[in-house]
Structure formats: C-alpha cells, structure tokens
Amino acid sequence: MKKFLLYILLFFSFSVFAQTETEPVVWDTTMEKISDTEYDLVFKATILKDWHLYSQYNPEDASLPLVISAAGDNPKFELVGKAKESKTYKEYSETWEKEEIFFKNNGTLTQRIKILDPNVKRIKVTIEGQVCKEVCIQVEETFFFYFKGTTAKETPITVDEKSKKLTSALKLDLKNKDLLKGEAEASEGGSLTSIFLLGFFGGLLALLTPCVFPMIPLTVSFFTKQSQNKAKGISNAILYGLFIVLIYILLSIPFHFLDSLDPEILNTISTNVWLNIFFFAILVFFAFSFFGYYEITLPSSWGNKMDNASSVGGLIGIFFMALTLAIVSFSCTGPILGSLLAGSLTSDGGAMQLSAGMTGFGLALALPFALFALFPGWLNSLPKSGGWLNTTKVVLGFLELAFAFKFLSNADLVEHWGLLKREIFVGIWIVLFIGLALYIFKRIKFPHDGPSKKLSFSRVSFGILVFSFVIYLIPGVMKKPTWELSLLSGFPPPQFYSIYEQDSDCPLGLNCYKDFEEGLAAAKRENKPILLDFTGWACVNCRKVEENVWSESDIYEILKEDYILISLYVDDRKELPKEQQFLFLKDNGKTKDIETVGDKWATFQAINFQTASQPYYVQMTSDLEILHRAEQYTDRDTYYEWLKQGYQKFQAQANK
Template sequence: MNNIVKKLLLVSLLLSTFVFGGFGDALKKQKFLSPDEAFQTTAVMKDGMIETKINMADKIHIYEDSLHYRIISPKTVELSVTKPTPKEFDGDKVYEKELVITLPTKEIESKVAGDYTLEIEFQGCSDKGICYQPIKKTFQFKGAELGMIDKISAVVKEGNPKKIVDFFLHESPIFIILIFLVLGILISLTPCIFPMIPILSSIIMAQEGKDESQKSNPFLISLVYVLAMAVTYAIVGVIAGISGIDVGAALQNPWILTIFAAIFVALALSLFGYYEIGLPASWQSKLTKASDEAQGKGGIIGTAIMGFFSALIVGPCVTPPLGGAVLFITLTGNAVLGGFALFAMGLGMGLPLLVIGLGAGKFMPKPGGWMTRVSQVFGVTMLAVAIAMLGRFLPEGLTLFLWALLFMGVALFMGVFESKEYEGANKLFRLLGLVFLLYGVSLFVGSISGANSMFRPFSKFTSGVTVASAVVEDKSGHLGYSIERLMKEVKASDKPVVVDFGKDSCTACTELEEITFPHPLVKEQLKNFTFIKIDLTKNTEDDKALLKKFELFGTPNIIFFDKENNYLADKTLVGFIKPEVFAKHLKSVAK
C-alpha cells in the first residue's frame, strides 16, 4: 500500500514539474480560427442601400488599406466607398470587432445595367500572430429592370445559345420574331455580313452599265438578295433543328468550294473588263418573254440565287442567336416558329445591304470613268473571297502564296513602279501600292518558309519571340473524336476541361486560334484547365453525334466541364470570343 502511495506521489510530482516547467504548452496545439469563423461577412439590400457588415472575432483585425469594394459582373467597376475611421495598431490602420459600410444602389445602377455581383476584398490578421490570405466575398443583387434591347444585347454577349432559348421559351410568337429581327440587326454590326457587301455592290454596279430600259432598281436588287439570304437561313436552320444535319457544313466540300471560287474568279475578271458575262441573245429574248417585266429586267432570279449561295457558302458564321434558334427548334419541335424567327434574323442581318441599295438608288453618280475604278476594286474583293474559300481546304502555305500573289498583283496594277511628272495625288495612291507590294513580298517569303499565318509571315524566323499556340500543333490528333473518347479524356483530367469544337472552313475558329487562344491573359487562365480541341472538318457520324449530345450547332463551340466531370451547359460559348472576355469566362468557370 505504501509503495502504491509513493508511486502516485512520484507521478504527481513529475506531472507538476512538466506542466509548471512550460512543457505542457508544447503539447497544446495552437488553434486558430478559419477565415469564415474569423470574418463573418454579410451584404443585404434594403431601402435603396446595400448594407455590408464584417463581424470580426475576438483579437482579429482588418487592414484599412486592404479593403476594396467592386462590381465584378456584368462588368468590372471599382466602387468608391465611405469608410469609418480606423484604429491604430502597431503603426497600421485597422478595423476591429464590427465594420459596417453602406452603398447606395443608385450609384451602382448608374454604372451597370441589370443584375450585378458585388465583391468585397480584404486582408486581416490575428493578434496571436497569424495573418490570413486575402479574402474575397461575393454577393448577387438584382438590379434595375433592363430595357428589352439591353436584355437582348446582354444575352447575346454572353454567347450561350441555351440561355437565348431560356429567354424565349415563355414569350409570345410575335415577340420572339420581333426579337430575332433585332438580333439580326445586332449581328449585322459584326464581320459576318462583310463578305456579302462586295458581292451585292458588284451586282448593283453591273446594273449601272446597262441602258435605262434594262436597269433594275438598286433597292429592289438589294431586297431580293436579302430575302433570298433570309429564306436560306430559315430553311437551313429548320433542317438542322429537326434532323441535326448541318447543311452549311455539308456545303463546305472542297469540290463545291472550288466551283464557287472559280465563279468568283470569273466574276472578278469580268469586273476587270476582260469580258462581259451574259446569256446568249436568243436566251435573253426567250427569258424576257417568259418573265414579267420586273423579273426580266436586271437578273432578279440571278440575284436571288447569289443571295441563296452567299448565305450558305460565303458567310457561314455561326453566332449565338443562330445557334439559339436552332436549339429552340430542337428542344420545342416548333419548326414553324423557329423558321420565321430565323427568317426575321436574316432580314435584320441584311439591313446594311438594304441601306447600300437605298443609297445606290439616291446617291449613285452618273456613269463615267469612276465606275471602272470601282469595278476593279470589287474585282479584287471577289478574288479575295475566292482565296478565302479555297483557304478552307488548301494547305496553309499554298493559301499564303495565293494571298501574296493577290497583294503583289494589286500593287503592280496600281502602278507602283511607274513614275510620272506632276502626278500630284497619285503619289499617295502609289504609296499605298508600295505598302501592298511589301506586304505581298512578306507573305511570299512566309509561304516558302513554312509560315501559316497572314498576321505572322516571318514566324519561322522569329521563333524565339513568337507567341506559342495554346493548343497542340498536331492537327491529326484533333480528328476522330467520339463521345466515348471525349468523356474518357474528361474523366482522366484532374482539372476543369475546355473543349473547343472547330473546323478548317470556319473563319471564326481560325480567329480563335490566331487571336484569342495565344493571348497572354488566356494562356495564363488555361494553365488551370485541360484543353481539348476537336476538329469537325470531316463531319463524320461521330462528329454529328458529339454536336447532338451537347446540343450544339456548327462551329466554333466551346464547352466546359468542372473538376467532377460535370458538363456545364450554361457556360457554353459560341462564335468568336475576344481574349479579355474569354479569360474572364475561364476565371469564372475555374472558381
């Protein structure tokens, strides 16, 4: 018994010595609060004000100069706020216990339209000696009701066809058609419509060279061209929505593109004055008798045919509204409403062309020598369109060579080596020709050195400073994708996944590869993703199945998966996206 008591006393003595000697503290693990425990942040809208409150735990403080308020969506806006007087702590200005700051909603709504996201950024420390990483808290608020045009513009800028469909699902048919007309007008302000301007202008110019009895009204020509274009968009969209067949992609066949490129070359040579394109006189007289006066004069049928094929082949832009309309038809099965919506969109897209026709009718000068120069300009434009079409399937080096010949030929045609006394303003004209010549020579050097970009013809000589592509250069690896192969690669990734659907005949796809993906901001964000590029040029059954699986239409389309391999349909992007916008979008996906 005495031995047991002695042992207990000895143990007690050792423990007391251990504790009072300070060793007990070494066994205690210092516990610090998590950021959410240390800084409880709220933001509430009430009576035209947003009250933000940060409740700090005991012995926690925030540095005054680290506190920032900003709007981060729909655009970034730094907010100027009235801060309370801070306290002094070890020579720094800090806030403790509770920090309340109010923001007038009117001030915010004067800078952003519609719903917005408020971000509060700050950094704080504990008096016990730990400092937290910078903290950002975000809060969603409903802003002032957007006007209809602002709503449409916001949806289109977001670039997500599914959101366009959601926007229209509960609207009346008449309203939907009117909205697609507005969407078409918005698209008309993009480069999609540019290739059609010289085609229509050359048709109108051809009319000016005819006798008054044979002329057609320029506005009527433009109207027929635009109507044919709008009908084409409607037909193609309905077919794609019902059957899943991409008619535009089917027409990007090399043989078809070669035939139409040849037609444009023939038209260009005609505009240069080498010959005149026309039907035999006997055919013309028969057609005149068979047609009424409106159709017989001016080749109205021919104009309609040009409008039809221009919509299909010359400008195969896939935009969010077009993708949204096709998806609307696919999801609702309402081909009639979808067709009328696409027709209205085509009319809106053709607005600049109608303005050209109207202006040509009122302000076109009388025929004269100026027409020869203008015809030659349109001839060069036709040749450029032909090269652009051939470039959709020819090797990049050969395409670059054709561009070089065009620019050098234009320079020679402008008399770059001719010298005349007292030529006056023609010197400026020759200077422009010299610029074309130098650029053409640059493209020629680029074509034989293996360059593949009109924007970087000397890339093979400046490889040390050129911007590396954000994607793999071996294009063969982008072909032959199936749903199974794609999902296998997605599941193998431990990062979020970006999937880019493109094809050789897609101008916007090339712009993404040349402008957006190599941009430093985009490359920095892409480090957080696995990037997969899928080439749909061959339009195989697997390609069609991929588009159908993710409810996509045409190219370019960019889809996203999160870290858990979930498909983020609301993050899909369609068409060309500017680098800054794409980088911001990537950042939002990675959160």
C-alpha cells in the first residue's frame, strides 16, 4: 500500500521529464454479431513508437492495467468475461521490480457482451488504463455503440433533439459582452503571488529538514574547494541553484497540457470526490512518515544513477547534481511537495498557480546554496544538525494532518454528506493543535525523539504561540462565535454549512438563488441588477471573498438591498433530474455528459463567459446587458468600487 501511494504521487510529479505527445494511443472500433443477444466489441489500438499500453493482466502494484467496463447507471448489457487480447510483450521493470505485460505499436481487444434488454438502442463502454514511455498518461476513453433492430454498428456520436434544446437554453444573448474583458484578469496576479510565496515558505520549511539542511555546507564547500579559482566555484554553485529551480518548474509542465486540452479539467480534478479522499489519505500517510513511524524513499537505484551522472563535468554534471538533491531529499520534500501539488490543483488558477508554487519552492531550496557560495563565511553561523531537525519534521507532520482534513472537507462539501460541518472541522483542528502544543512542551514523544532536555526559550515561545492559536480557534465551534475565523477563510467549510440551524443556505445569510432562471425572474420582478456569482463548494478564494469582503458592512448592505444574487456552484455533484440531463457537444467534436448541477453551471460559464475560474463575478441587467467588467478574487476597496460603479450604471439606464 505504501509503494502504491508513493508511485501514484510520482505519476503526478515526475511525469514532466519527457512529455511530448498528448495522445499516444488512437482507437478504432467495430462490432461483430455472434447471436441475437451476444456481440463482440473490437477495440484496435494504434500506439506510438516506444510507448507501452499495459495489458488487462499487468501485475498489481505496477503500471495501471486496462479495464473495460459498462458505463451508465443502467447499462442494459453485461460483459462476458475479460476481453481477448492480441500479442503482448513482457519486460522486467526496475521501477516496480516486476515483469510487466504490455502492447507495443498496436494491440486488439475483443470484448464479448450480452444484451439484457432487447429494446436497447445505445450502449456506452469505457476503457481505462495507462500508456507509458518515459512518462505515463492516463487512458480514459468512452465509446458508444448503437443498435437498430437485430443489427448493431458503431457510429459517430450524434446529439439528440433534447440535448440540442437544453444546450441552446444554456446560451445567453448577452449585450455589451466586450465589457467583461480587461481588469478582471489582473486579479490573478495577486493570486499567483500568494501561491508563489506559499511555495517559497514550503521550500524554507524543507530546508529545515534532516534530508536537506546538512547538505548545504557540504555542497557549497564542494563547489568552492573543487574549482581552481573562487569565481568559478561561486558561478558553479549559483548555476547549481538555478538548476534546482528549473527542475521544480519542470514538474508543473504536464498540468499545462491538461489545462489546454480542457479548461475545466483542473476544476474537475480538484473537486473529484475520490481524488480529494486520495489526497486526504496520502497526506495522512505523509504525516505519519514525518512522525517517524516509517520513511518514504525513492528507489535507491535512481539516486545512484543520478549520482554517477553527476560526475560528468560541465553543465551536465551540475544539472545531475541538482537532480540528485531532488531525489535523495524526497523523503522530506515529497510530503511538502505533495501538499503543494494537491493545494494548487484545488486552487482556481490551475496549472499557472502550480508553476508559481513550484517556482517558489525551488527558489527557496536553491537560495542558500547561492548565498553561502557568495559569502562562505556565513557557513560558520549555521546551527549544527541535531534534534531540532527531527522536531521540525514532527511539527510538519501535524501541519500535514491539519491540511489533510481540508481535502476530506472538499469531498464532503461537494457530495453534501454532512460529515464535516464547520464546527466539527474546527474541533478537529483544535485537537490536532493541542497535540502539537503538547509535543512542543515534551508531554508526548515520537519514535525518533531523543532524551528529554530542558525546554529552550524558543521552544517555549513556539508552544505558547500554538496554544494561542488553539484559543483563537475555540469560538469557531460555537453557535454565535465571539469572533469569526477570518484568518482561516477558505480552509474551514463556509459558515452556513453548520451543525446549528441557519436562516439561509447562502453566504452570510444573504438571499440568493442557485438557479439562473429563477434568479433572472426575480431580477425582472424586483427591477434590480443581477450579481452572477460563479463559485464552488471547494473554492478557497470564493470563501475568502465571502468572509473577508462580502462581510464588510457597506458591501453586505449593497448585496442585500440592491442586487439579486445568483450563486452557481460549478462543483456541485448533486444529480440533475433525468429530464434535465443531456449530452453536450463541444466545439472540438467531443461530448460531455451533463448529469450534475455542477456540470450544468460549469458548462454554462464556459459557453457564455469563456472562462473556467472561480470566483467569477458578473453584473448584468435582467435584459442580459453587461454593466461592468467581470471581477474575480480581489480586495475589499476594489470590490466596493466595482459594485458601486455597476449599480450607478444600472440606475442611469433605468432613469433614461
């Protein structure tokens, strides 16, 4: 299980090094009738050179095997055993330490099915698996097969009249649409800066771990002593630092391919229930490794190969030295990187935010090597390695556990399970940080802690700081808190997701509509402008705006009295009524099943506003006339002026 979780993470992070083809497998399908109730579905795969598509029989704890399954709630057919496969190949994998089974160049799968409903008109079959070269790409394909009488054929996907009608209903005839462009995009800069700083802070924490800290003086001394002149040693050390930054930037590149293929894909990933549960599980797994119960390491052969490669001279040797650092320090940096990866995917800037975070992380790791090379006398001021490094790891373990519950909360919110209401979430954090405080004061110990010594001033000060944070959290479990947890906006569930009865299920108790048509009708009835709010249950920046900006008295009053608020949750996994579900045909010819509330509003946003980010705010009239530019995550003063200007324009038009 430990290896499985580790390699799943590695699939996300290390897939950067050679991704050049985005679709290395092309499928062709046919159907052959065997009897009145049985058919053979034939899937022919054409595979790019040097890529391996893994067999259904590939061993466990290795590259993911192919899985063919019947899709839909009521498939009206069943699979008869596993598919027959054409020629496959076997090869021992040093990574997985197993013999893998795969197709190369081409492969054929023949899956027999049995029809359970003689009146069936269409069936849907999915194939999932993995195709790898130096990198691995998920295979996720959906195939439709259509039946007519006693014959069957695979045909191009078509959209029925119901789907065309419902798609048309999503499209708005917006007026002054050009006003949306411009300044709204500038707000992303602040968000990128924030996550860059968050990544930088994560890198600083990684520096204070036992895997990285002792390497600083060793590496700097190596460069300064190896070179024949001081200037050369300094330039090599700086180049080493630059390569560290480059390596961590490269780790984010594959996610830009995902973002360009489908602008909604990162939002889909970030709000996927099972992926959020996976992130919860893996952060708990990381936390206990920091506590010292086990250690996560990459295969030793990777480090050895990189170390051998680093003996090559010049730029290549220095690059491989930087890569060696990234690999051998993974047991300490991996959990922090995993948290950054998970956190960036659940952020609203997607791949750009991940790149910003990775850049900050790599810069923080690289900075000491360059600075100490420039000023080698500073090395004498570095504290010696010791028990404080293990203390740092344990503290990080508690932080990992605290962040883990954010991902479990995301899953709970989008599915409306009601397991982690706001007060329960805050209560769990209170327990965790009490545990951290007890550890700081040496009331509890972990496996790698040394013998107890007298508490230092810095340790006592930090313990008092943690206890102060616990006191800050306590009002969060009360029905009427003494103060709101504004510093934590976006981490706990929203205030209306509470164990206590609330006046409204809208932010801050405001009146809002969660269906566009209902809100539009209300705006016409009350002759008010619309504030269209594209939001999400798992959207951190949405909560920050609601709890830190909307909560300001003057803004709150405007929202309550002057606007019709329509909040559309793009990650809501509540299933639409069957009569409202349909197949949406994208411009690229591919289709998307609109089955949930979130599917509908995410598509609605993409069609009309050509964006997939949240929060995203639009001011418009009930006649669908845009009043002002769109706004996103921003500060209180900017938001207030934006609201006021939009409302003044609405009043001017009404008085004409």
